[in-house]
Amino acid sequence: MAELTCVGCGPGDPELLTVKAVKAIKAADVIMCPTSKEGKESIAYSIISSIVDNSRKPEIVNLVFPMVKDKEILEDTWEKNTRTIAESVRGGKNVVYLTVGDPSLYSTWIYIHRELREKYPDVKINIIPGIVSMFAFASKVGISIAEGDETMAVIPACYDLARVKETAKNCDTMVFLKDGRYFDQVISLLKEAGFPDNSLFAIAQDVGTDQEIVKKLTLGEVTKETFTNKYFSIMVVKRA
């Protein structure tokens, strides 16, 4: 019976794919790839393109997930893309759905999975975890994300700044994901929340790709030149 497999593709380097991920991608009849705009290459697909078994001619389907906050548009998108996936599996195809990093962290898969369980309970689902971007980042920078009794928080940086400050007051490591163009907004509030100037500060964009940039300094050394200008950015600040 045909199945759907969600594959976590890791942060960007194809050598960081798991053996299970490679097997599933090579065996797929259809590979469904999330992208933010019509005609834009899927980042997840760019990670795995070199390992696709072209002799089997898998069908490559881009599914558009616009980056908007409008609930109605989002719900329509999840409904439509889930239907495309479910119909393909019901039609007898082994479908692979790709996500960047791991499927369970801020990924389009989370919404697809919910829709499938609700509306297409007959579709058999496998989920293959992937290396999470913040852990690939920690290896590159050579830092621990948390040790001993330290607490950590993962923040989608472009949201509620007052909430970020409250979280920072009770946390040792702050990991910021999603859109590096907003990261500069949180520096002063981290200091107000008690992070001293000698706290470790690390930032990176496009980890695991040819465009990778990684910087490690202290919170007190940060200037406006320190920041990245990419959506694919991570920033970690560890309380000294």
Ligand SMILES: C[S@@+](CC[C@H](N)C(=O)[O-])C[C@H]1O[C@@H](n2cnc3c(N)ncnc32)[C@H](O)[C@@H]1O
């Ligand atoms: C929609 S979230 C997906 C997170 C992903 N599921 C994971 O496990 O890492 C996208 C965010 O993940 C981070 N990210 C993912 N891959 C990255 C990479 N190669 N370099 C830097 N940041 C990355 C960035 O913060 C980006 O804005």
